Amino acid sequence: GEDVEQSLFLSVREGDSSVINCTYTDSSSTYLYWYKQEPGAGLQLLTYIFSNMDMKQDQRLTVLLNKKDKHLSLRIADTQTGDSAIYFCAESFSGGYNKLIFGAGTRLAVHP
Amino acid sequence: DGGITQSPKYLFRKEGQNVTLSCEQNLNHDAMYWYRQDPGQGLRLIYYSQIVNDFQKGDIAEGYSVSREKKESFPLTVTSAQKNPTAFYLCASSKAGTGDGYTFGSGTRLTVV
Numbered sequence: 001g002e003d004v005e006q007s008l009f010l011s012v013r014e015g016d017s018s019v020i021n022c023t024y025t026d027s028s029s030t031y032l033y034w035y036k037q038e039p040g041a042g043l044q045l046l047t048y049i050f051s052n053m054d055m056k057q058d059q060r061l062t063v064l065l066n067k068k069d070k071h072l073s074l075r076i077a078d079t080q081t082g083d084s085a086i087y088f089c090a091e092s093f094s095g096g097y098n099k100l101i102f103g104a105g106t107r108l109a110v111h112p
Numbered sequence: 113d114g115g116i117t118q119s120p121k122y123l124f125r126k127e128g129q130n131v132t133l134s135c136e137q138n139l140n141h142d143a144m145y146w147y148r149q150d151p152g153q154g155l156r157l158i159y160y161s162q163i164v165n166d167f168q169k170g171d172i173a174e175g176y177s178v179s180r181e182k183k184e185s186f187p188l189t190v191t192s193a194q195k196n197p198t199a200f201y202l203c204a205s206s207k208a209g210t211g212d213g214y215t216f217g218s219g220t221r222l223t224v225v
Binding site for chain 1: 118143152153155160162202204206208211213214215216217218221
């Protein structure tokens with residue numbers, strides 16, 4: 001079935017790197033996404049990776065994709081207090097319409 | 113600038129009332145979606161629409177209704193049949209056939225009083 005799993009909470013010290021992990025089930029997903037949600041706001045697309053890629057880097061963000069294990073990770077370098085938010089992983093579902101399956105979200109807390 | 117607008121930001125409903133949440137996009141996106149988010153939980157799909165005058169039930173459609181009379185607009189009505197409507201509601205849109213993902217609105221927080 002369709003399922004995306006994430007750990008629910010991550011706490012890091014300001015300036016350290018954060019790594020948020022996600023596992024998904026649909027091996028034929030074409031795209032995988034990371035969204036950020038700040039309190040009381042909608043979801044903002046951070047980055048996405050095409051399924052034939054292993055890695056994508058965008059400034060402080062690095063996405064790693066292990067298709068064999070169906071594992072996706074988001075690394076945030078030099079984490080700042082402004083990075084405190086909920087991060088959602090999503091996979092594009094291969095059956096039917098342009099459907100995204102979202103994980104439950106990982107709450108990232110950055111402390112001094 | 114193109115975007116997706118939800119209104120109102122906060123909405124209060126009395127027991128037994130129907131309320132309608134607005135969602136408008138000027139991105140020329142084909143598909144639109146409504147999600148519900150409860151505290152500490154992920155997103156649950158209520159309804160989606162791929163084209164005008166057509167929409168499909170998502171995972172938790174009971175107690176909700178939608179219409180898609182225009183490409184730009186996808187209003188959601190929370191009916192009195194929805195027993196626990198207090199939640200954060202998110203509207204999203206996407207362009208069919210691309211990997212651009214969804215664009216989300218800023219959400220409407222509905223509270224039953």
